[in-house]
Every structure is written in structure tokens, then in C-alpha cells.
Amino acid sequence: MRLPSLLRRTPFRLTLLFLALFAAAASAILGYVYVASASEARARAEAAVRSELQTLTGVYRERGADALNRALVDRLLTDSPFLYLLMDEEGQVVTGSLNASPITDYAGGEQWITYAFTDTDAEGRVTRPQARGVQVRLGSGEMLFVARSMGDTEAYLSRLTQALWAAMGIVLLLGLAGGILVSRNIERSMGRLNRVVAAVRDGDLKARAPTRAPGDEFDELGQGLNVMLDRLESSMASIRHAGDAIAHDLRSPLTRMRARLEVALLDAEAGRIDGVDALQVALDEADSLLKTFNTVLAIARLQAAAGAGRTPDPTLFDAAELAADMAELYEPASEDKGLEFSAEIERGLMIEANRPFLAQALANIIDNAIKYTPTGGAVMLRARRRSSGEIEFSVTDTGPGVPEGDRERVIQRFVRLDNSRSEPGSGLGLSLVGAVMEAHGGRIQLDEGPGAYGGFGPGLRVALVLPPAASA
């Protein structure tokens, strides 16, 4: 990774930002410590000088100039941390460790000064430490200068500064190295994910991000990505499958339409029907083909929705009302056929579903029951809440029923049992009902009806079981 590309990486840029903040904070602290220590050292030196000056002026006051001179000599012989200079009225040196007072413009009274003086350290090197000193005029006009070195503090401060600079350097180096490492690490993790995204973009839906079991957030992201891709792949597959199925499914009604048109053409040619009738036949066939096509499409959409685990456009409504409406809609048709129609509907069956599709499903099973039950039979619609809380619609008839072995099969597309071929229908009714149930997380159950009696039966009971509305 070259530096310019490194600079574009978020983690590395964050590292640099934090390092800069750290350096600024460290400099501020250092500055504060320096200033505070320096003023503290000055105050300490000044206090020491003041106390020493008091002692010496005390000696002078009580015992005179000679005594002071002796005291100074004594002090100069010992290793005193103070610097002394005693001058006569003209400023000529009497005693002291200095050649001249650093105060060149002495105007009398107590005058303070901070200055650098030349010294040698333990190893004999020449240093120029700072000192704080004061000059006073004594009773008979002599001048006394006392100072104290602040060299200790200075040495301490310079060691501190050095240490801090060194520490800062190490931190910067380590931080930089850490930033590069973190950046590279994240780059690697992101790279894995980016490669998957790029592969998918280029059309490879099978690409998956490698993940570790107890992984970090990148593994979580990778897992999320993989789940998303799994879903996408399966819904793509189901769409492809639906497309194939539609093409396949439409061949048989088209073949039928062609055959009927051919017959109509023959009839028209032979003068058995006229051209208008032939066209009407063609139009009716086209309409029924379109209806079939729409149903196949609806089934495919519902199955795609079910595959994605969602209901298309659900609304919250009372299923009891829907059942009552359907009963009301189909009752006259049922009675016209000479069937006894009854409905038992519990009240307040709140459900979250696609209302038109559910109405269609219910209509289809009622329609089937009426279609296949011979005159004199009975059709019963029930809507109730099961003890499990599920909503169940059931339609029971006294028709011939469906043999147990065929019950799974009749739900498949275009499956029509032999004894139903004489009735009009596309063979899609129950498939659509099945798809509607699938898209609602529900199921369709086919059972035997009330049993055989007097030429009727054994009948069929079709139940649609749906989960109740979450809020109900």
C-alpha cells in the first residue's frame, strides 16, 4: 500500500487525526509544566535569597561590616548554593564569588535581577545556569549582592522536555505503525466484502463472503450480505421457474384454442355457423386464454411473494365480513342449482391479508363446491377462530369428493380429475387458492366431507387456515 492510497483510507486518516490531537495536547501540557516550574523555581530561589539576605544584613547590623565580611568568607569556603558579592561605597569588590555585580544600573534600595552566570558542573563542563539575585545598600554605604542558582530546576526541566519529546516521538511512530496495521486489516476485511459485491455486480450470484464463526463486525456484515444474496438467488430462481412454468402452462390452453378455432373455421366453411359466430368463438377463447394467463401470473406473483416471506399489500379487516359477503354472493347461484346453502360465521375475525386475493380464494372454493355437488346436495360455509387462534374458513359439500391419493395433486396447476373434465374450468382454481394461502403463511387442507349417504358423498371439506392478525 503506497502512502497516497493509504491517505485515502478512513482508519489511517483517523489515526493521523488522533496523533495530531495527541501531539497538540502533549505540547500544551509540556508548555504548562514548563511555565509553572519556571515560576515556581524563581519563587523558591527568591525566598531562599531573601532569607539569606536577612541573615547577612542581621550580621551586619549587629556586628558590623567586618563580621559580615567574615561570614561571607566562611560561606565562600563552604560549598554554598548562594553567590555573594560585597562592595564598598564606590562599587569596588570587597569579598565575593563574583567579579562584578550583574546589576550595572543599581539605583539603591532592594533591586532584583534574573541573569545567567557561568559555572562548571561536576564533570567540569562550563554551563550557564540562571540565577535570581538581589542587591541592597547597607548602613554605611556598602552594597551587598546575594543570588541563588536555578540550575537544578533548569536541568530538571530540560530532562523533562527531552523525555516528553522522546515519548511523543515514540507515540507518533507507534501510532503511525498501528494506523497502517489497522488500515491494512480493515482493508483486507473490506476487500473480501468488496470482491463479493463486485462479483455479484458482474452477474455471479453464487459469490459469497468468507466468514469466521465468532467473527467481528465485518463477519457479521459478510453474513448479512450472504443471507441477502441467498434470498436474492432463491427469488431469482423462483422467478425463472415461474417464467418457465408460465410458458409451459400456456401451451395447453393455446393448443386448445387453436383446435377450437380450427373447428369453428370448418363449421363456418361448411355453413353450419356464420363468420360472426366463428369470430365470437375466437374472441371467447382469447378471453378465456387471457383469464388463464392472468391467473397463472397471479399464482407466480403470489409464489414469489411467499418465497420472499411476505404477503402482497396486506390490509387489516374482518374476515367474518368477507365470509358473509361471499356467502351472500354465492347463495343465489347455489339455490338455483337446487343446493341447500348454509353459512356459519363467527363474529370478529380480524385478519391481516390481501383482501381481493382472499376473496378470490374463498370464491374459488365455494364455486368448486357448487359446481361439483349434484342437485339436492348441500354446501356449507364456515368461518371460525380455531382454539390455536388461527382463522379457518371451510367449505363442506356433499359432492363426490376427492380421493385421498389425489388431494395433494389437485392443488397443482392444470390438474383436473377425470370426473371433472366435463365441467368448465381451467384447472387453476385450487392452485390459486394454494398460492394465496402460501403467500399468507397459511395452508389449504382437503378432507373427506360428511360421508356417503343416499347417492351423495362422501363429500369434500376444503379448509383455509390463516394466521390471525398480529394485533388481534
Add this chain to the structure above:
Amino acid sequence: MRILVVEDDADAATAMVRGLTEAGHEATHAVDGAFGLLEAQKGGYDVYVVDRMMPRLDGIGMVETLRKDGDQTPVLFLSALGEVEDRVTGLNAGADDYLVKPYAFSELIARVEALARRRETGSVATMLKVGDLEMNLIARTVHRAGQEIDLQPREFQLLEFLMRHAGQSVTRTMLLEKVWEYHFDPQTNVIDVHISRLRAKIDKGFDKAMLQTVRGAGYRLEA
């Protein structure tokens, strides 16, 4: 009736204009939403028939613009999309009715005429009268030639719809949509059975049959 057909499919538009003309209407064609908008702004149309998917300005955009400009002319949306959400989006945009392609021509004519009629009879009537058939909407009673006819609530609604569209063809799908308020395909013609029951009540014992079957289309109530 003047009808503006806004449709980008030339074949479909030609067939539609021809069919509407044959049905005795004056139809003008615009090739997309932008042209449709210009044509509509000239005024004088009774119904707009608007395709949903069009280049430049689509049906939704066109109808929204019209409604924003205060044009309340009824709109029938045509769409190849039949899902519930599309119907809702279309109606929310300001369309008055929605027809999914492919449709039977009789269905289109019936809906266009129903839309135009609705505009004419926008006033709140308490009595409906078609020939010697009278409906009191307040008392919810029906009389034919002074003789009271006893109707079930749904039969009453069905007759009310037919009376409001007297003289026009109404299709079975329209009846299921407008009277029962369901949008689905009842496999067998359950609507026919309801109509024949209603017919038995209002026409039986009278000389003239008012409730007529229109071949290939649906039903019509004639005075």
C-alpha cells in the same frame, strides 16, 4: 360525448378511437402524457381515457397535473399492471376508475359512459325514476307503476346502480366492483343469478321487461 384517448400504443389507440366512434362518441387521440395534457387544456372533453405507462409524461403525472390545475373531468386509467397497489396509486393520483389491460371493448365503453354519466348526475337526489320504476333513496322503497316491490338490501343497491346508469350497458365486473365492492374474478357468473332474481321482482307481471341482457357486455336498464 367527447373523449380524449391518451395512449402511446398506436394499434390500441386506433382500435379504441374506432370503437368509441362506432359507439357514437367523438374520440381524439394523444400519443403521450405531454400531448395529452396540451390537448386536455383546450377543454371540452367529457372523459379522459389515460394509459398508465407512457414515455415523456406518464399517466400518473398527467392526471396529477390536471387535478392540480383544477380540471375535474373524469379519468379512466388503463394499465397492464393489475396489482392492488397499482390500482390504489392510480386512484390516489386522481383517476376515477381503473381498467386493467387486456379488457373487453364493451367493458371500456360501459365504464367511459358510466363516468360521464356520474358527472351529469352529480346532484344529491332522493328519488330515482326510470320509466314507471321509482326508487325512494330515503325510505328505501321501490315502486313500479305504483306497485310496491320488496327488495333485499343488496338487490336494492344493485337496482340503484342500474337506475343511476339507466340506458347504459353495465358489465358484470362493474357490478361486482361497484355494488359488492370486490375486485376479483368470480369464476362462474354469480352476478347473473343476482340479476335474474332482481329481474323476477321488477319485471314479472309487467308488459315491458326493463332489465335487459346485452350480449357480450352485461346488462342495461331501459325505461
